[in-house]
Structures are given as C-alpha cells and as structure tokens.
Amino acid sequence: MATPDPNVRISNAEREAVIGRLHAATEEGRLELDEFAERSRKVYEAKTFAEVEQLLTDLPKTTGALAVPAERTTHPAPALELTHSYTTLRKDGAWKVPARIVVRPQHGRTVLDCRDAVFTSDDIEIELDLKYSGFTLVLPEGATAVDDNVQLDGGRVFNRSRAGGDGPRFRLTGRTHFARVHVRYERRFLWWRW
Incomplete structure (x- = not known):
C-alpha cells in the first residue's frame, strides 16, 4: 500500500x-x-x-x-458441482441444499428432488450447463422457481412453479444445448408419490 x-x-x-x-x-x-x-x-x-x-x-x-x-470481502459459499456423463445422477431425501448449485452433465440426466431437503439459504441459484441432457427439479410445497436467465440453444424449459409461495426461491441460470429442463412439484396418485 x-x-x-x-x-x-x-x-x-x-x-x-x-x-x-x-x-x-x-x-x-x-x-x-x-x-x-x-x-x-x-x-x-x-x-x-x-x-x-x-x-x-x-x-x-x-x-x-x-x-x-x-476491506473484508465475503466469499460466496462453495457451490455443489454436479458433473457427470452418460448416467443419471439423483439427489433426494434429506440432502443439504447449498445456496449455489452447478449442474454440468453431458448425455446424462440430473434429478434434484428437494421435497425433503435441508436448505441452507432461502435463495438458491442453479447454474445449468446442459449438453444433450435432461434436468428435473422437484420443488417442495411453497417453493418458487424462476428460469428467465436460461439461454436455450435447442431444447425447452418446462416450469410449473406457482408464484407467491413462502418457501425457498430457486433461480435457474446458464445455458442448455439440446437439453430439457423440468421444474415441478410432487406428483401423487393414490398412495404413490414421485
């Protein structure tokens, strides 16, 4: 100095x-x-x-x-990085959801089931880098998801999130290359839940 x-x-x-x-x-x-x-x-x-x-x-x-x-700088919390190829990666149950998740599959499928998850933050950013892949986010009741910042290079985003919930808020960013993104709540039929 x-x-x-x-x-x-x-x-x-x-x-x-x-x-x-x-x-x-x-x-x-x-x-x-x-x-x-x-x-x-x-x-x-x-x-x-x-x-x-x-x-x-x-x-x-x-x-x-x-x-x-x-000056003290606040370092962002470490992100959970999910990188895999030619396989399905699934996170479900009482897994710990960090404030930032990076998903980078190639020719694979990723399922983040957050119904029973433990959240470390009310705002969760999910950065997508999908190549010929599928991504599914299962929201807990009351959660919302916004996908305005996802760049599509082939593929589609299906977001069935409802506005106005008091639960965690997910923000999807990044890009997809011939990939599909599904954001939904729990499905029920009789006694089955998925």
Whole structure:
C-alpha cells in the first residue's frame, strides 16, 4: 500500500490499525504501558495522517506504511458441482441444499428432488450447463422457481412453479444445448408419490 497523504483525514479503521501497531510495539517491549496509553489517546484525537505519523516515527516500520486493514470481502459459499456423463445422477431425501448449485452433465440426466431437503439459504441459484441432457427439479410445497436467465440453444424449459409461495426461491441460470429442463412439484396418485 502506498504511503497515505499526510493531509488526508484518518478513518476509524485506520485509527484501529495504528492502535494495533502501537499494541504490537508494547508487546515487544518497545513502549511502556503509560506511553501506549498516551499515544493511543493522541491517535483517537488525531484528524489527519500527519498527526498520526509523528506518533510512529521512533518505531520500526514493518510494512513501510501505516497498516490499514483491507476491506473484508465475503466469499460466496462453495457451490455443489454436479458433473457427470452418460448416467443419471439423483439427489433426494434429506440432502443439504447449498445456496449455489452447478449442474454440468453431458448425455446424462440430473434429478434434484428437494421435497425433503435441508436448505441452507432461502435463495438458491442453479447454474445449468446442459449438453444433450435432461434436468428435473422437484420443488417442495411453497417453493418458487424462476428460469428467465436460461439461454436455450435447442431444447425447452418446462416450469410449473406457482408464484407467491413462502418457501425457498430457486433461480435457474446458464445455458442448455439440446437439453430439457423440468421444474415441478410432487406428483401423487393414490398412495404413490414421485
């Protein structure tokens, strides 16, 4: 990181970074406790980097600049990747549904039965990359699914989702290459359910 302009006002995060540097110097024995308390007070009173830099001149520079914490970035939750060829892959029962699923079959069939699944998020993105394949999503009661972002290069999308449910919301994205996508709820006939 470049050395900040001494005339720029200091932020709260940058103040905390300076306090952290003073605390580290105290732990190393470079500052006494009363010096640490006095300098910390001055850091909180400082308005610009120039006022803070003079509090650090007699301490070794570990990075050559004020240690300003980087902004925290939230990493997306890892996706469940389903990649298979010439076979049928089925997820059903009490399986854990992550917030993002990537489905990449070639000449295969994928069935995601979510009727009894455990959801980690209310919004689930399913990214499709289907080649000569079939994909079926069985929704639990109250769930909804939107397929507006699926690019079709042959094939069709059959979405029988009903709007206005209070359950999980599925968003289908990606593309299909001569593939069929079915989104439906549970089917019943007498005592059979599928």
